[in-house]
Amino acid sequence: MKLLEYQGKELFTEYDIAVPKSYLARNQSELNQIIDKVEYPVVLKSQLTTGGRGKAGAILKCANKEELVPKFTELLNKEVKGELPKVILIEEAVNIDKELYLSLFLNRGKRTFSLISSSEGGMDIEAVENKVIQDISISGLTQSSAETIAKKLGLSGVTIESFSNIVIKLAKLVREKEAELAEINPLAILKDGTCLALDSKVIIDDNSIFRHPELRKYLQISELQEQAEKSGFSFVELDGDIAIIGNGAGLVMSTLDIVNDAGGKPGAFLDFGGRATTETIYKALEVISKLSKVKAILVNLFGGIVRTDLVAQAILNAYEDGMIIVPIYARISGAESEKSKKMLSNSNAKLYDTVEEAISSLMQFMRMSK
Amino acid sequence: MNNKFDIFDILVGKPEDPDYGNKPVIIQGITGNFGSVHTRLMREYGTNIVAGVTPNKGGQSFEGIPVFDSVKDASKTFNAKISGIFVPAQFFLSAVKDAVNNGIKLLVAIPEHVPVRDAMESLEYAQTNGARIIGPNTPGVIVPSVNKIGIMPSQPFKKGNTAVFSRSGTLMYEVSFYLSKAGIGQKIALGIGGDPINGTNLIEGFDLISDRDDIESAVVVGEIGGDAEESLVQYIEKTGFTKPVVAYVAGRSAPKEKRMGHAGAIVYGNYGSAESKISSFSRVNIPVAKRPAEVPSILMKLMK
Numbered sequence: 001m002k003l004l005e006y007q008g009k010e011l012f013t014e015y016d017i018a019v020p021k022s023y024l025a026r027n028q029s030e031l032n033q034i035i036d037k038v039e040y041p042v043v044l045k046s047q048l049t050t051g052g053r054g055k056a057g058a059i060l061k062c063a064n065k066e067e068l069v070p071k072f073t074e075l076l077n078k079e080v081k082g083e084l085p086k087v088i089l090i091e092e093a094v095n096i097d098k099e100l101y102l103s104l105f106l107n108r109g110k111r112t113f114s115l116i117s118s119s120e121g122g123m124d125i126e127a128v129e130n131k132v133i134q135d136i137s138i139s140g141l142t143q144s145s146a147e148t149i150a151k152k153l154g155l156s157g158v159t160i161e162s163f164s165n166i167v168i169k170l171a172k173l174v175r176e177k178e179a180e181l182a183e184i185n186p187l188a189i190l191k192d193g194t195c196l197a198l199d200s201k202v203i204i205d206d207n208s209i210f211r212h213p214e215l216r217k218y219l220q221i222s223e224l225q226e227q228a229e230k231s232g233f234s235f236v237e238l239d240g241d242i243a244i245i246g247n248g249a250g251l252v253m254s255t256l257d258i259v260n261d262a263g264g265k266p267g268a269f270l271d272f273g274g275r276a277t278t279e280t281i282y283k284a285l286e287v288i289s290k291l292s293k294v295k296a297i298l299v300n301l302f303g304g305i306v307r308t309d310l311v312a313q314a315i316l317n318a319y320e321d322g323m324i325i326v327p328i329y330a331r332i333s334g335a336e337s338e339k340s341k342k343m344l345s346n347s348n349a350k351l352y353d354t355v356e357e358a359i360s361s362l363m364q365f366m367r368m369s370k
Numbered sequence: 371m372n373n374k375f376d377i378f379d380i381l382v383g384k385p386e387d388p389d390y391g392n393k394p395v396i397i398q399g400i401t402g403n404f405g406s407v408h409t410r411l412m413r414e415y416g417t418n419i420v421a422g423v424t425p426n427k428g429g430q431s432f433e434g435i436p437v438f439d440s441v442k443d444a445s446k447t448f449n450a451k452i453s454g455i456f457v458p459a460q461f462f463l464s465a466v467k468d469a470v471n472n473g474i475k476l477l478v479a480i481p482e483h484v485p486v487r488d489a490m491e492s493l494e495y496a497q498t499n500g501a502r503i504i505g506p507n508t509p510g511v512i513v514p515s516v517n518k519i520g521i522m523p524s525q526p527f528k529k530g531n532t533a534v535f536s537r538s539g540t541l542m543y544e545v546s547f548y549l550s551k552a553g554i555g556q557k558i559a560l561g562i563g564g565d566p567i568n569g570t571n572l573i574e575g576f577d578l579i580s581d582r583d584d585i586e587s588a589v590v591v592g593e594i595g596g597d598a599e600e601s602l603v604q605y606i607e608k609t610g611f612t613k614p615v616v617a618y619v620a621g622r623s624a625p626k627e628k629r630m631g632h633a634g635a636i637v638y639g640n641y642g643s644a645e646s647k648i649s650s651f652s653r654v655n656i657p658v659a660k661r662p663a664e665v666p667s668i669l670m671k672l673m674k
Contacts, residue, residue: 002627050627106486108566108596108634111493126639178487180566207633208485210460234631249564249631250538250593253620258661260623269624271631274404274521302540302547356663 001204004047006089007218008200011177015169017184018196022091031072034090040064041093046075046085049220056080061093094196099186100153100163101125103201104138104170106180113138113174115167119153121186138175141168158193166195177215178208224290231283233272240265242362243288246300247276255300255355262363267294276301281314289323295369296362299330300355308332308351312340315349329362331355375502377570377578378558380451380476382516391516394420394450396441396474398457398465400432404480405456408521409435412454415524417517420448423468445472452476454510454519459483462506466492470501478519479505479569483633489567496569503569507633508561509539520561530555531584532669535575536591537562537598538632541620544662545591552666557585562598564632572602580611587614587673589665590656592647594621595635599647603654614672617651618659619644 003011009019023038025031046058053059058080060071068090075088099121107114118131125131132152136145146164155163166187174182183201190196204215221229228235234249238256242264246252249271256266268291272284281299288294301311311332318324328349332340341351352358383390395412399405400422409432413419421444422432428439438444441453453474457465459481469477477496484492484506496503504511510520515529522539526547534549534556536542546559560575562568572590579585592599599619605611621630621637622644629636637643648658657672659665 106566109571109598109601111490111567124639175487178485180486205486205633206629207459207483208487211485234629236625236628236630238625246540248538248540249635250536250541250591250620251544253538253593253624253630253635254541254544254618254662256624257620257622261660266623269630302543354663356661 001206001209001215001219002049003200003202003204003218004049004087005045005200006047006087008182008202009197011173011202012197012200015173017166017169017173018194019200020091020094020196020198022089024087024089025072026087027076028069028073031069035065035068038065038068038090039092042068043091043093044071044075045089045091046078046080047087047089048080048083048085050081050083053080058085094188094198095191096188097191097193098189099198100189100195101128101131101185102167102170102187103181103183103185104136104174104179105183107135110135113171115149117149117153121188125185136171138171141171143168159189159195162194163187166197177202177212178205179203180205224287228270228287231272231280231287233270233284233287235287236269237291238266238268240267241293241295242266242366243268243270243291243294243297244300245270245272245284245288245297247272247274247302251300251302255298258355259298259359259362262359264359264363264366267291276307276311278310278314278317281311282317285314285318285324289318294326296326296365297324297328298358298362299328299332300358301330301332307336308340309336309343312343312351315344316347319347319349327365329358331358377476377502377504377511377560378513378582381511381519382513389418392418393452393517394418394448395452395454395517395519396421396423396444396448396450396469398423398441398453398455398469400424400435400437400456401427401430402456402458404521406432408456409433411524412518412520415518417519420450441468441472441474450474452519453478455479455481457481459485463488463492466503467495470496470499475501477501477503477569478510479503479508479563480510480521482507482564484565486565486567489565493567493569504560505563505565505569507565508563509542511558511560512556513558514556522559522561526550527559528555530557531586532556532589533575533579533585533587534559534589534591535562535572536560537564537593537634538591538620539564541591541593541618541662545589545618545665548663549589549666549669552670554666554669557582564593564634566596566634568598572598573605576602576605576611579613580609585613587616587669589669590615590617592617592619593632593635594619594624594630594637594644594647595632595642597641597646600650603650603656606654606656614669615656616659616665616669616672617656618662618665619647619651622648
């Protein structure tokens with residue numbers, strides 16, 4: 001779960017990591033309530049999950065009260081990579097001396113947490129050359145090892161203590177909130193030498209949410225997503241018009257690639273997991289049926305233990321109930337496949353022995369329907 | 371990392387062992403839905419399941435297999451070194467500790483949705499005590515014609531001389547199915563697991579087979595997320611691994627910053643991208659199949 005900037009900053013505040021004084025507004029009337037409390041200049045920041053907000057013009061400076069309303073309205077209606085903000089963060093500007101970069105992240109290969117820090121903040125860290133990268137123990141980080149990092153970055157005076165305090169607090173946050181990533185970019189050094197987090201990027205381990213009721217309020221999932229998850233499915237909505245259903249995340253990803261190679265545009269990824277029963281397939285089709293952009297459905301089931309007639313029955317039921325109208329192309333190898341082909345012979349679904357054959361027929365249909 | 375750890379030694383044993391190819395296995399979570407179905411299937415395949423564990427169900431039995439409250443209780447009667455873990459994710463860490471504390475050396479961790487923190491703590495605990503975890507979120511491991519610990523169907527696998535290491539379950543079945551169909555059997559097929567943290571990673575898989583004369587080649591089924599494939603390539607460069615290798619990488623068309631089903635299948639920037647993995651393999655001349663079905667023909671060309 002990737003937190004929005006203001007949500008990450010709420011966690012920072014909880015852990016006593018300094019952030020600018022700020023306000024949140026979802027609409028004009030919420031803005032009206034704060035308009036006279038704000039000390040100008042302020043920075044308006046669209047709260048989006050996508051990156052690159054600065055370049056996309058989703059962060060605006062605002063010098064006075066008069067500018068606030070039009071700029072707020074502009075941001076609220078500004079779509080970035082298909083995403084509209086639900087809320088705008090209004091932050092009072094601070095006097096910055098210098099910007100740093102700091103992040104703690106789960107280093108998967110090393111099975112540990114690593115720290116990256118740099119004295120060049122505010123930019124894409126992949127492009128920065130002078131950086132400190134080291135493994136750290138998020139449960140046992142000491143003041144002296146944090147200060148060593150500060151000194152490596154060339155920090156001096158009160159900044160050493162302020163920076164190393166933030167490193168230690170951030171490690172505590174990562175440990176206690178079970179984050180996979182906690183990034184502060186930029187981390188500002190103010191005129192008085194102390195540090196303050198200007199931005200936040202925090203990703204929480206989805207699998208740990210069950211023991212973090214306090215973070216559940218940040219969950220942002222669509223109704224459809226929720227319905228899919230209740231059935232135990234993994235579901236990702238994509239940009240195209242072909243829905244892809246299968247048993248296994250890897251298999252569905254692989255099918256996405258083959259469809260893409262054939263010139264198709266996947267519109268949904270749905271992995272229904274281990275059991276291919278009539279009920280699970282029907283439920284998977286039900287989720288897909290809510291996506292009006294879908295023009296065809298591809299089902300790719302690794303068989304072996306799958307009884308294909310159960311799958312065929314689910315498809316028949318979905319058509320009979322009028323839930324699905326679009327054609328279904330299915331690759332289902334497994335027991336009873338001849339019987340299943342017969343069951344579906346009068347329907348809008350076709351069974352194939354290989355996924356390549358299924359995709360080739362599907363693409364023929366997509367070309368014809370254009 | 372415990373480089374000396376030989377999974378074959380634990381799973382199959384040595385020819386002089388009285389229980390060679392018939393090593394005793396404990397199933398933790400045997401009475402659950404998943405655990406019971408797959409205990410039956412594993413047994414049918416020839417896995418020697420001697421005991422099951424479900425807290426508070428000690429004294430019961432499942433199809434003739436005695437059930438205990440803990441591995442500790444089971445280990446008083448049975449000297450097993452292998453455990454298949456089928457418990458719900460939130461009980462995973464305590465199941466691992468129970469197993470490791472009571473003589474289990476190889477833990478095959480099936481549950482999905484184990485929190486990263488628990489997985490890391492489990493791995494550390496196992497490693498400190500000389501045990502090894504496969505998974506979590508793995509379909510398990512199969513030595514065709516000997517035994518399987520996990521949830522994989524048996525039909526796709528045939529005995530032979532290649533090794534399949536996969537980050538995805540169904541793709542492990544799919545690729546093995548195509549290999550078997552083309553006459554290329556497997557000495558072992560091992561699921562790395564779809565989570566960000568894996569008890570046995572690709573490098574440890576390759577380390578297991580590098581010196582074995584009965585394994586001629588390897589197949590890597592990778593996917594987006596993390597840098598396991600890139601690290602494997604570095605390992606291959608460093609050690610001069612010489613057996614023919616074919617790779618496949620799923621998720622070329624996946625969007626960035628979206629978790630594609632597996633907790634570990636997510637791309638941030640270039641980190642974890644399919645391009646990064648494919649270009650790594652290409653750097654050491656490891657061919658990358660575009661589709662699972664292509665793997666056998668590419669491998670056969672390399673073997674000539």
